Amino acid sequence: QVHLVQSGAEVRKPGASVKVSCKASGYRFNSYGITWVRQAPGQGLEWMGWISAHNGKTKSGQKVQDRVTMTTDTSTNTAYMELRSLRSDDSAVYFCARGNPLQPAMSPFDFWGQGTMVIVSS
Amino acid sequence: SYVLTQPPSVSVAPGQTARITCGGNNIGSVSVHWYQQKPGQAPVLVVFGNTDRPSGIPKRFSGSNSGNTATLSISRVEAGDEADFYCQVWDTTSDHGLFGGGTKLTVL
Numbered sequence: 001q002v003h004l005v006q007s008g009a010e011v012r013k014p015g016a017s018v019k020v021s022c023k024a025s026g027y028r029f030n031s032y033g034i035t036w037v038r039q040a041p042g043q044g045l046e047w048m049g050w051i052s053a054h055n056g057k058t059k060s061g062q063k064v065q066d067r068v069t070m071t072t073d074t075s076t077n078t079a080y081m082e083l084r085s086l087r088s089d090d091s092a093v094y095f096c097a098r099g100n101p102l103q104p105a106m107s108p109f110d111f112w113g114q115g116t117m118v119i120v121s122s
Numbered sequence: 123s124y125v126l127t128q129p130p131s132v133s134v135a136p137g138q139t140a141r142i143t144c145g146g147n148n149i150g151s152v153s154v155h156w157y158q159q160k161p162g163q164a165p166v167l168v169v170f171g172n173t174d175r176p177s178g179i180p181k182r183f184s185g186s187n188s189g190n191t192a193t194l195s196i197s198r199v200e201a202g203d204e205a206d207f208y209c210q211v212w213d214t215t216s217d218h219g220l221f222g223g224g225t226k227l228t229v230l
Contacts (some may be wrong), residue, residue, distance in 0.1 A: 047219030105212035
């Protein structure tokens with residue numbers, strides 16, 4: 001069965017960086033992509049970006065595109081999302097989800113990680 | 123940029139049918155996916171490609187999409203269906219994923 005297990009909660013000061021991991025199991029990692037979604041407290045879902053575990057191609061949302069780096073390590077079946085220059089409004093739960101390996105428009109996000117809470121506070 | 127509009131809340135009595143809408147300009151021309159999120163949990167895909175259900179999702183969940191409105195229908199609603207529901211599309215203009223604002227389903 002497909003599982004995505006994310007790293008634990010993080011607390012950072014404004015201006016710092018955070019790196020969240022998402023370890024996949026139960027499927028061929030490099031045959032899919034990974035999408036990152038975040039949810040601020042009491043708010044809806046916000047699509048952040050997508051990375052292909054097949055070829056490393058990425059797409060990023062406008063709000064974070066200058067501050068986010070998404071990578072994958074196919075030797076450990078793990079995806080990473082690093083967000084830099086953190087602000088208080090980056091405080092949110094960050095989710096990874098499985099998606100299409102080449103054309104993110106073509107597939108839904110069918111399996112999700114449990115979420116990682118990131119708190120940005122001075 | 124493309125906008126998806128959902129009602130903030132929908133209420134329905136047990137056993138009735140809940141209909142949650144997702145409005146967007148000519149949304150009938152794109153593929154819509156629906157996610158259910160219960161408090162403190164990750165979202166779960168319940169309908170994809172407008173009308174298809176993933177394995178394990180009850181047949182009570184169904185979707186439709188035409189014109190400017192996509193709809194998630196939940197028949198014979200149960201207390202356990204209470205959750206937030208989000209529609210999602212791929213915005214081809216920006217080449218980004220996009221979620222609706224979410225709808226809280228309350229079972230009376």
